[in-house]
Amino acid sequence: MSTEQGMRLRADARRNRDQIIAVAKQVFLDEGTEHPMEEIARRAGVGTGTLYRRFPDRDALMRAVARDNLGALAAEARTAVAEQPSAWDALVRLLEHSRDLRLSLRLSLLSPAACRAAHDDPAAARHRDEILDLLDEIVRGAQAEGALRADVGAGDIAVLGSLLLSRGEFGTDEMRARALSIMLDGLRASPGAPLPGRATGAREAVEGLG
Amino acid sequence: MSTEQGMRLRADARRNRDQIIAVAKQVFLDEGTEHPMEEIARRAGVGTGTLYRRFPDRDALMRAVARDNLGALAAEARTAVAEQPSAWDALVRLLEHSRDLRLSLRLSLLSPAACRAAHDDPAAARHRDEILDLLDEIVRGAQAEGALRADVGAGDIAVLGSLLLSRGEFGTDEMRARALSIMLDGLRASPGAPLPGRATGAREAVEGLG
Amino acid sequence: MSTEQGMRLRADARRNRDQIIAVAKQVFLDEGTEHPMEEIARRAGVGTGTLYRRFPDRDALMRAVARDNLGALAAEARTAVAEQPSAWDALVRLLEHSRDLRLSLRLSLLSPAACRAAHDDPAAARHRDEILDLLDEIVRGAQAEGALRADVGAGDIAVLGSLLLSRGEFGTDEMRARALSIMLDGLRASPGAPLPGRATGAREAVEGLG
Amino acid sequence: MSTEQGMRLRADARRNRDQIIAVAKQVFLDEGTEHPMEEIARRAGVGTGTLYRRFPDRDALMRAVARDNLGALAAEARTAVAEQPSAWDALVRLLEHSRDLRLSLRLSLLSPAACRAAHDDPAAARHRDEILDLLDEIVRGAQAEGALRADVGAGDIAVLGSLLLSRGEFGTDEMRARALSIMLDGLRASPGAPLPGRATGAREAVEGLG
DNA sequence: TATGAATGAGTATTCATTCAT
DNA sequence: CATGAATGAATACTCATTCAT
Numbered sequence: 001m002s003t004e005q006g007m008r009l010r011a012d013a014r015r016n017r018d019q020i021i022a023v024a025k026q027v028f029l030d031e032g033t034e035h036p037m038e039e040i041a042r043r044a045g046v047g048t049g050t051l052y053r054r055f056p057d058r059d060a061l062m063r064a065v066a067r068d069n070l071g072a073l074a075a076e077a078r079t080a081v082a083e084q085p086s087a088w089d090a091l092v093r094l095l096e097h098s099r100d101l102r103l104s105l106r107l108s109l110l111s112p113a114a115c116r117a118a119h120d121d122p123a124a125a126r127h128r129d130e131i132l133d134l135l136d137e138i139v140r141g142a143q144a145e146g147a148l149r150a151d152v153g154a155g156d157i158a159v160l161g162s163l164l165l166s167r168g169e170f171g172t173d174e175m176r177a178r179a180l181s182i183m184l185d186g187l188r189a190s191p192g193a194p195l196p197g198r199a200t201g202a203r204e205a206v207e208g209l210g
Numbered sequence: 211m212s213t214e215q216g217m218r219l220r221a222d223a224r225r226n227r228d229q230i231i232a233v234a235k236q237v238f239l240d241e242g243t244e245h246p247m248e249e250i251a252r253r254a255g256v257g258t259g260t261l262y263r264r265f266p267d268r269d270a271l272m273r274a275v276a277r278d279n280l281g282a283l284a285a286e287a288r289t290a291v292a293e294q295p296s297a298w299d300a301l302v303r304l305l306e307h308s309r310d311l312r313l314s315l316r317l318s319l320l321s322p323a324a325c326r327a328a329h330d331d332p333a334a335a336r337h338r339d340e341i342l343d344l345l346d347e348i349v350r351g352a353q354a355e356g357a358l359r360a361d362v363g364a365g366d367i368a369v370l371g372s373l374l375l376s377r378g379e380f381g382t383d384e385m386r387a388r389a390l391s392i393m394l395d396g397l398r399a400s401p402g403a404p405l406p407g408r409a410t411g412a413r414e415a416v417e418g419l420g
Numbered sequence: 421m422s423t424e425q426g427m428r429l430r431a432d433a434r435r436n437r438d439q440i441i442a443v444a445k446q447v448f449l450d451e452g453t454e455h456p457m458e459e460i461a462r463r464a465g466v467g468t469g470t471l472y473r474r475f476p477d478r479d480a481l482m483r484a485v486a487r488d489n490l491g492a493l494a495a496e497a498r499t500a501v502a503e504q505p506s507a508w509d510a511l512v513r514l515l516e517h518s519r520d521l522r523l524s525l526r527l528s529l530l531s532p533a534a535c536r537a538a539h540d541d542p543a544a545a546r547h548r549d550e551i552l553d554l555l556d557e558i559v560r561g562a563q564a565e566g567a568l569r570a571d572v573g574a575g576d577i578a579v580l581g582s583l584l585l586s587r588g589e590f591g592t593d594e595m596r597a598r599a600l601s602i603m604l605d606g607l608r609a610s611p612g613a614p615l616p617g618r619a620t621g622a623r624e625a626v627e628g629l630g
Numbered sequence: 631m632s633t634e635q636g637m638r639l640r641a642d643a644r645r646n647r648d649q650i651i652a653v654a655k656q657v658f659l660d661e662g663t664e665h666p667m668e669e670i671a672r673r674a675g676v677g678t679g680t681l682y683r684r685f686p687d688r689d690a691l692m693r694a695v696a697r698d699n700l701g702a703l704a705a706e707a708r709t710a711v712a713e714q715p716s717a718w719d720a721l722v723r724l725l726e727h728s729r730d731l732r733l734s735l736r737l738s739l740l741s742p743a744a745c746r747a748a749h750d751d752p753a754a755a756r757h758r759d760e761i762l763d764l765l766d767e768i769v770r771g772a773q774a775e776g777a778l779r780a781d782v783g784a785g786d787i788a789v790l791g792s793l794l795l796s797r798g799e800f801g802t803d804e805m806r807a808r809a810l811s812i813m814l815d816g817l818r819a820s821p822g823a824p825l826p827g828r829a830t831g832a833r834e835a836v837e838g839l840g
Numbered sequence: 841t842a843t844g845a846a847t848g849a850g851t852a853t854t855c856a857t858t859c860a861t
Numbered sequence: 862c863a864t865g866a867a868t869g870a871a872t873a874c875t876c877a878t879t880c881a882t
Contacts, residue, residue, distance in 0.1 A: 012841095012842095013841080013842095016842090034244070036875085036876060036877085037876080037877065037878085038876075038877090041844095046842075046843085047842060047843040047844050048843085048844065048845095048877090048878085049841090049842060049843050049844065049845095049879090049880085050841085050842055050843070050844095052877090052878065052879080053841080053842080056878090057877080057878075058877075058878095152388075152392070155385070156385075156388055156389065156392065159385050159386070159388070159389045160389055160392065163373045163374060163389060164373060175365065175366075175369050176369070178362075178366055178369070179366065179369045179370055179373060181396075182362070182366065182370065182393060182396035182397060183392060183393060183396055184396070185395070185396035186391075186392035186393050186394070186395035186396030186397070187392060187396070220860095220861070220864095220865080220866070221861085222860075222861075222866075222867090223865085223866055223867090226866085226867085246850085246851060246852085247851075247852065247853085248851075248852085256867070256868085257867060257868045257869060258852085258853080258868085258869075259853095259854085259855085259866090259867060259868050259869065260866075260867050260868075262852085262853065262854075263865095263866070263867080266853090267852080267853075268852080433862080433863095436863090454664070456854085456855060456856085457855075457856065457857085458855075458856090461865095466863080466864085467863060467864040467865050468856090468857085468864085468865070468866095469858090469859085469862090469863060469864050469865065469866095470862085470863055470864070472856090472857065472858080473862075473863080476857090477856080477857075478856075478857095572808075572812065575805070576805075576808055576809065576812065579805050579806070579808070579809045580809055580812065583793045583794060583809060584793060595785070595786075595789050596789070598782075598786055598789070599786065599789045599790055599793060601816075602782070602786065602790065602813060602816035602817060603812060603813060603816055604816070605815070605816035606811075606812035606813055606814070606815035606816030606817070607812060607816070640843095640844080640845070640881090640882065641882085642845075642846090642881075642882075643844085643845055643846090646845085646846085666871085666872060666873085667872080667873065667874085668872075668873085676846075676847085677846060677847045677848060678847085678848075678873085678874080679845090679846060679847055679848065679874095679875085679876085680845075680846050680847075682873085682874060682875080683844095683845070683846080686874090687873080687874075688873080842882105843881100843882085844880105844881100844882095845879105845880085845881080845882090846878105846879080846880080846881090847876105847877100847878085847879075847880095848876100848877100848878100849875105849876095849877095850874105850875085850876090850877100851873100851874085851875080851876105852872100852873085852874085852875100853871100853872085853873085853874105854870105854871085854872080854873100855868105855869100855870095855871090855872105856868100856869100856870095856871100857867105857868085857869100858866105858867080858868075859865105859866085859867080859868095860864100860865100860866080860867090861863105861864085861865095861866090
């Protein structure tokens with residue numbers, strides 16, 4: 001987890017801090033950002049006092065998680081660019097796989113508090129800038145490749161990504177894969193690939209969503 | 211609002227009931243379904259006692275709003291089918307305009323409580339069935355028209371719609387319009403229309419989202 | 421039920437009043453005097469408005485029930501004196517059978533409110549005086565008969581009676597019959613009769629009491 | 631107070647816990663078990679949060695008081711057996727003095743909730759068993775002494791005791807002493823002792839009872 | 841420093857009583 | 862007059878945050 005500020009902490013304190021952030025990340029993702037602080041502390045194996053010593057209030061914790069998460073996301077984006085053969089593939093990989101992306105979007109776009117938070121924090125801002133730069137680079141690259149339609153920008157991608165990823169466990173994996181596929185077809189410079197899975201009727205879909 | 215059960219209520223009680231549902235709908239949409247009951251009462255111009263007389267607990271209120279809303283959505287779908295020249299246009303109109311759709315999706319798909327609720331309530335179930343039937347009809351119609359790709363079903367539309375509409379005031383109108391346009395291009399049998407507005411860079415997009 | 425004040429009421433109003441008192445008596449006995457007014461109204465088949473028109477508040481209702489009940493108890497005492505062959509038998513009958521006694525004791529002795537109430541109400545006071553006079557008469561008579569020990573007074577009987585009757589559905593009928601029998605033996609001028617039923621062990625007793 | 635579970639608590643928390651139980655015991659005795667939790671907290675000198683941290687709801691508090699109280703009662707019974715010269719005297723002492731007995735009877739016999747509670751709790755069950763064993767022992771001992779009539783069991787004693795003790799501040803001390811004396815006469819193998827105090831008339835008794 | 845106890849403001853819900861229909 | 866709707870004060874319980882140990 002976060003490496004920016006923990007340098008001065010003793011090893012155990014550091015372990016606690018990282019553990020809290022890891023737990024909070026999971027809890028925010030699973031249960032939402034309103035979940036009781038005490039359970040976060042308990043699941044992290046610390047007392048509430050320790051939690052509050054590290055993070056003076058919920059907002060601070062959200063900020064820390066957001067920062068940590070933006071870091072992870074930046075790394076993911078960097079790796080995607082490095083490892084995928086094309087910008088388009090990097091884009092697809094990001095939209096397909098990113099758990100960190102989902103949380104980042106929730107924390108930095110959805111929650112106004114966390115958004116302001118991420119705004120104030122220099123480390124977070126640095127990560128964010130890196131991510132945005134990478135995203136712009138990916139978009140321009142994919143357009144240069146002729147894979148991505150020319151009339152979209154990184155902002156459009158961000159919006160689609162946030163829509164796609166914004167909801168906890170919405171629908172089945174297949175449903176989300178199909179939705180992504182449809183979006184990618186909409187984004188493509190030329191007409192699309194066949195959809196994964198099979199088309200579901202309205203009723204099946206609703207039954208499956210519960 | 212709801213016409214199903216209020217028939218026996220005195221005129222003033224009926225007005226209160228409708229007002230409470232209207233306010234709750236708005237509040238649930240704006241602030242989420244956890245918002246204090248007292249403010250719902252206050253904004254509806256009644257005491258908390260009145261609110262609780264009609265709706266024994268928060269769940270009951272959510273159920274009532276869900277039912278009312280599914281009714282409104284069914285009506286909207288019916289009108290869209292009746293008034294639009296083609297099934298494709300009906301589909302676009304639904305995805306474009308539906309505030310009721312957004313709330314319905316939140317209440318009946320997202321919240322497990324409300325989902326179960328809508329399941330138990332016969333009136334709600336009836337509305338839901340009508341909506342799903344209409345959606346299936348629209349999808350088949352649009353495919354017959356050659357406008358909608360053949361490999362999607364109503365379930366895919368529901369998923370896209372719920373993604374598109376699931377978040378309160380996410381992004382600007384233009385951003386959402388562009389996202390919808392991209393999705394529609396992904397859904398089209400043949401390649402798409404030009405996007406509305408202009409492409410934004412990653413940074414602009416994030417600045418604009420707050 | 422009460423005949424003292426209802427003379428001016430229309431027949432239906434009178435029926436309502438009597439019904440309310442009958443229901444309240446039962447509810448106070450079964451559920452205690454704190455039970456919701458609305459249920460008393462409902463079980464009496466009237467609206468809460470009607471209940472409150474007749475009895476301005478809970479206290480007034482308790483007073484009315486107490487008055488009504490003291491009347492019934494006075495009648496019961498009168499009958500016991502008239503029908504039983506001896507004063508001792510009258511005493512036993514009162515302690516054995518009186519449901520009205522139980523409620524009266526609850527309402528007029530237990531609850532301070534109702535006690536004051538019974539104090540202020542002339543009709544109630546009249547009944548109470550009659551009951552107390554009858555009880556004194558019974559005690560003196562039973563002592564003259566040589567059945568009741570000479571060193572007790574009506575007050576002792578009242579205390580024993582209130583102890584015996586004060587609790588809702590405490591224990592089984594047999595348990596209470598045995599307790600009464602023991603008390604009567606303690607009250608008798610000469611040593612006692614065999615107890616009814618059989619002796620229970622401590623464990624059985626507690627199991628049975630729940 | 632309770633020694634069974636508090637061992638792991640910090641000294642101050644332990645003090646609070648004991649204080650809460652002591653206050654609750656008194657309040658339940660004086661005002662009944664429905665009394666506002668907030669006042670119990672206030673009289674114990676703690677915030678409501680502290681009360682609820684230790685006892686998640688009213689039922690848990692009642693259970694805890696019942697357990698604590700059964701422990702005290704068991705100790706009292708043990709002491710009575712140890713210190714009194716005869717089983718009969720031990721019995722009299724228990725019936726005469728036991729404040730804890732009164733509360734225990736209220737909490738474990740009268741209230742269905744507390745009764746179930748005491749049933750589930752192993753510590754409470756242990757105390758209860760000890761008490762019942764002691765009571766059986768006392769009864770058999772007093773019968774062997776020729777002091778107690780042979781046709782009663784510990785169950786009868788429990789019933790009489792619960793009747794005698796079930797009501798808060800019922801009557802004067804003298805009234806209750808006389809009632810107990812009458813009961814004891816009824817329980818004696820041979821005819822009874824003179825009653826303490828003097829006989830009261832019906833009116834005096836009722837005036838005094840409020 | 842870590843802990844978890846204490847605090848009390850915040851929120852849901854109930855119910856006695858009043859009042860419009 | 863009867864009705865039952867409306868009111869709001871009272872009360873149980875939760876949880877973010879502070880503080881003693």
